[in-house]
Amino acid sequence: MSFKVAVLEFNQETNTFSKLKTGFKDFEMCHYFRGAAIEDNCRGTNSEIGGFIDCCDRYGWEPVYTVAARAEPGGRVDEATRLRFVADVTAALDGQRLDGVFIVFHGAMCTETADDAQIQLLETVRGIVGPDLPVAATFDLHANSAPEMAALLDIAVSFRTYPHVDMAECARKAGALLEAAMRKEITPAIAIRQPPMINGCNDGRTTHACAMTELLEIADAIAGEDGILATSINAGFYDADIHNTGPSAVICYDRARVSDADAIAHAERLCDEIWQRREHQDQQLPLNALPGAIAEHFAAKRKAGPLVIADFSDNPGCGAYSDSTCLLTGLLQAGVTNATFGAMCDPAVVTDLIEAGLGAEREVTLGCKIDPAVGGGPIRVRGMVQAISDGRIIFEGPMFQGLPASLGPSVRFHVSGIDILISSERQQLLDQNLFRAVGIEPARYDIVVVKSQQHFRAAFGPIASEIIEVDADGLSTANIGARSYSRVRRPVYPLDREAEIVTAAASADVLA
Structure with missing residues (x-):
């Protein structure tokens, strides 16, 4: 059976301390591709869209190319640009009978109207395709992953390298899970937890043995258990002054084989491991x-x-x-x-x-x-x-x-x-x-x-x-103290040295 899968990318990392706004011109400077131009420009590239195209070839998917938009990190995305993107995606999806949706996020985007642009877009997409269609997404490992996102997304896979040299590979992994979901071989869901930290995981570095590489090894061991489809460690992005700034653990699991409680327990264990390494940071x-x-x-x-x-x-x-x-x-x-x-x-x-x-x-x-x-x-x-x-x-x-x-x-x-x-x-x-x-x-x-x-x-x-x-x-x-945070959850390390891992339970409920 050949499946019809829509793909869209809304990808920017937002520094809320920047005086610059991110507008349509900024996306054009990186890329703002529509329709067939997406495949023309991204096929064969080491990018998430390149990996999605590989999945189309491998599984025989019929792609529905909507919009692929990426901008250099900067200030909040202005509302006119967001509305233009949504209008272009909506027009491309009009009348389509889809089997799945594939989304490329950064995971730390903010707009003028939302601190979490990922949830904002997922709510729009769910309004178009409904609550039951399988939706997969890829994330940069510097995503600020809000636990509430789990209610809107079935499959989440983050990069495992920094520098990010595994973008296409990450997309291929997410695509394989989406294929299995569309075939009804799995019933995917995600669980998200956050420790009370603004930064951590050695900022996600993987070029040498450090906190992040240790955490990935632990996550891999969990991923080897029956019913665990993928594990992701996100280092977070501390240049964003929002409630959910900071590291997170994301468990993608098959609900037919793993209970929600067990998935949450795995995520909590990873958060504890992140917390234990909270002071393990390279120095400049x-x-x-x-x-x-x-x-x-x-x-x-x-x-x-x-x-x-x-x-x-x-x-x-x-x-x-x-x-x-x-x-x-x-x-x-x-x-x-x-x-x-x-x-x-x-x-x-x-x-x-x-x-x-x-x-x-x-x-x-x-x-x-x-x-x-x-x-x-x-x-x-x-x-x-x-x-x-x-x-x-x-x-x-x-x-x-x-x-x-x-x-x-x-x-x-x-x-x-x-x-x-x-x-x-x-x-x-x-x-x-x-x-x-x-x-x-x-x-x-x-x-x-x-x-x-x-x-x-x-x-x-x-x-x-x-x-x-x-x-x-x-x-x-890298000096956290040089920033004036006002919106992050509190208490949170290192702003509040009294922060404890147990405080995560109150601020990081899982909705799956």
Whole structure:
């Protein structure tokens, strides 16, 4: 039997502390595909939609392509954009007789009208397809998973890697469960629990042995039990000031073989394991220690390749502005040479330098235009325009491989030994092709600076002689105390040191 399955993606990670709103243009800069354009652009890519298409091929599904929309992390999604997305999805589903629905979420999206955009959209979808149609969804492991979502969703599967190199694989796993549900081989349901924590699981890192890898091993053991269909550990996203910010455990189970109470018990056990590791977090280097670390690096005998420095606190992948000058100022003061830095997002400077033309020397006021109070303030620098680009690339690294991306109009600006990639749009520097958009070949430099926290490791780890993460004065700092939370549930760790795991029961009821 061939099943008809609708697919939709509404995917953005919301930093509620950002002054920026996320609008339709921001989705267009990443992707906003409708109908057949979804398959045309996503087939063969390492993306959730790419994995869904693989399922269509494997199981013979008839796909109903609605909308695939993804935006760079930023502020809340504006209401006009949400309504446009809903209207486009509703039109695509009109008159369709479906057997299932497949949804691609991030899991930490907020809109102007809802702190939980996932529940908001699921309620809309259920209003269209009814309460009984199987609905599967994939999630980023930084999802803030609200327990109430369990009442609206049958299948939930999260990424298991950070950097997220398993997007398509995650979708294929969710698709296999959806196929079994449509065949009536399973009766899937989910249970969700949260410990009283804002952050944890070592932020989900999986590139080395740590809290997250330990938690995944424990979750895998549970997944091996009869009737447990999938287990997910979400590290949460602490740049969102909402009630359910923080880590979660999600159990997908077959109600024909596992009771709701047993599923809840498994989720509670995982929450206890998360809680026991609440202080197990990697630490970043403070900015004032960077000059010494650079000197030590070059004094030591290390393997060939650049020193890769991550501007942790100005990561646009967390919704930061990508225009902090703190780290750049530190490098200029240290007198580094043969270095590259990217991407500094400053559309006004890009326009000025493009008008000046190739080879032009200019003095510009760079950075911190969105919020001068965050990131060190604008700085005056003088340099030469060495390249101009439209900023369009195709991801080649493990993450998003094959998907298009854009920095917007961009330039390479050489300042005192540093080639700076200046872009018109915010884009986490997670792929070497982003540098190559302006003719920068990262492997040829002694120092490569990327505005990223962890995703850069997938593409830049193989060429790096050493990696240093620096936490400067940016919006996505690891310092929880730098944020003014007002909407998170309380008590919650680490804001309230008296928080206890037993408090989770009151704030994380399971509806399945």
